[in-house]
Amino acid sequence: MELTTPAPANVWDDAIRTARARFTHIDPERLAAFISAQPDVHGPVSIEDFDTLTDGSGMSNGIAFFTAVIDRGEGPQRESLVLRYAPGVSLLQQKSFEDEFLTMQAVHAAGLTVPAVMWLDADGEGIGAPGFVMERVVGEIPASAMYSRGPFAKLSNEDRHRMMLEPAGFHGRLRKAAIGPDRVPHLLKRGEGATPLERELSWWLKEAQLITEPDDPRFLRVKSVHDWLLANQPPVREATLIHGDAQHCNTIFRDGVPAGVLDWELAHLGYAETDIVMMVLTTEILKLTDIVVDDTPTEEEYIARYEAESGEKVEHWAYFKLCMAYRYLVGQIFAANALPNPEEMWAIVDKIVTENLAEAKAASASSQQA
Missing domain, CATH: 3.90.1200.10 (Aminoglycoside phosphotransferase (APH), C-terminal lobe)
Incomplete structure (x- = not known):
């Protein structure tokens, strides 16, 4: 495939930064309370180093990196996690975080290299926007x-x-x-x-x-x-x-x-x-x-x-x-x-x-x- 149309200036990075600047604000304390309420979590959760991504790829979802201190039954442990959430006004009108969550579960279960998903907030009542938490993959x-x-x-x-x-x-x-x-x-x-x-x-x-x-x-x-x-x-x-x-x-x-x-x-x-x-x-x-x-x-x-x-x-x-x-x-x-x-x-x-x-x-x- 060969394309010969004259090239415009690169537009993607500026467009992504502009879109992300309008995304929904996520309250880390509310996120911590949501995680604390999950059946596999024991006791309160604290969140450190909460960082909302303002650059990178993608305009259709918010991304936040954070460290959570969580007790899953073996004492408090620090875990590096990612929140993927609805940005407010979505580019994709038919987007379903529940579908994406369930799909990633199935792919991970098949042994393919996909981050493990943990907790879903399908309607946003827990964290303030629909989304889910998954493991953070280093790379x-x-x-x-x-x-x-x-x-x-x-x-x-x-x-x-x-x-x-x-x-x-x-x-x-x-x-x-x-x-x-x-x-x-x-x-x-x-x-x-x-x-x-x-x-x-x-x-x-x-x-x-x-x-x-x-x-x-x-x-x-x-x-x-x-x-x-x-x-x-x-x-x-x-x-x-x-x-x-x-x-x-x-x-x-x-x-x-x-x-x-x-x-x-x-x-x-x-x-x-x-x-x-x-x-x-x-x-x-x-x-x-x-x-x-x-x-x-x-x-x-x-x-x-x-x-x-x-x-x-x-x-x-x-x-x-x-x-x-x-x-x-x-x-x-x-x-x-x-x-x-x-x-x-x-x-x-x-x-x-x-x-x-x-x-x-x-x-x-x-x-x-x-």
């Missing part, structure tokens, strides 16, 4: 502008290339684990439709509907792509759990390999091809919105790493490329208020959609002739 997280900032920016081309392929390996292992609806039944209610593809397409269409008018040209563009995808569903295997937001910045690295994979709010029963496409798209789009770097993994290398770990071949690649481009297009609508140059970002993603739609149509026509 480094790539910045949203991963070529110019963060751990990837400090590496040689060779080491960065190797580490950028590691998440594809994780998603291959997730595919191999084949976590189905029996282990994540809560995800069956995500979206509407008769098939997993229909449910996921409808979920994203509803996100667009909730924040635009029916005659908005951006919504009409989204709806046209949605309708083509819906009408041209390929024959697919049984859906299994996928992450849904496989950006590199959702992986914690330690010693060059994934130590924890974060941000499961978009997880659903679907097809891992879309996660691999997201890595490919992120790799190329950031060359337009961050800085241009050499020797990043190619589409073929991401696919090869995924296939080696999963033991499966990718299927219907052109269709799933368009599925992810469709999601990116919706994302540009709900992120527009946080971006200083939303028109430029829309143009970049719309160009990708146009190219991928042409490729998907060609692949569909070819398969019908075969």
Whole structure:
């Protein structure tokens, strides 16, 4: 995949800082009382070093790091924990912290590198905002502008290339684990439709509907792509759990390999091809919105790493490329208020959609002739 649109200035770090500045304030004493009330906790809890994240990746959730002194039956112990919570006005109108919590439980139980989740406040009555507490995994997280900032920016081309392929390996292992609806039944209610593809397409269409008018040209563009995808569903295997937001910045690295994979709010029963496409798209789009770097993994290398770990071949690649481009297009609508140059970002993603739609149509026509 090669993109040639002129690059705007990097926008992601400023947009994230602006969004986080408006997030809900969390009272550490209220959080301590919430943890103290949990059935596996004995006696009062004290919180130290409470630090709300104002930088980093992600605009759709608040993150706070803290140390808690907790007695779980063996005397008070210091634990390094993370609170993930609703920021107030959410970018994702259909976001469910309960679904994310239960999904992470299932992935952790399958033996994959996901932080252990501990306590859920689904409605926010305990801590003042919906959210959950999980263990803190030590390591480094790539910045949203991963070529110019963060751990990837400090590496040689060779080491960065190797580490950028590691998440594809994780998603291959997730595919191999084949976590189905029996282990994540809560995800069956995500979206509407008769098939997993229909449910996921409808979920994203509803996100667009909730924040635009029916005659908005951006919504009409989204709806046209949605309708083509819906009408041209390929024959697919049984859906299994996928992450849904496989950006590199959702992986914690330690010693060059994934130590924890974060941000499961978009997880659903679907097809891992879309996660691999997201890595490919992120790799190329950031060359337009961050800085241009050499020797990043190619589409073929991401696919090869995924296939080696999963033991499966990718299927219907052109269709799933368009599925992810469709999601990116919706994302540009709900992120527009946080971006200083939303028109430029829309143009970049719309160009990708146009190219991928042409490729998907060609692949569909070819398969019908075969």
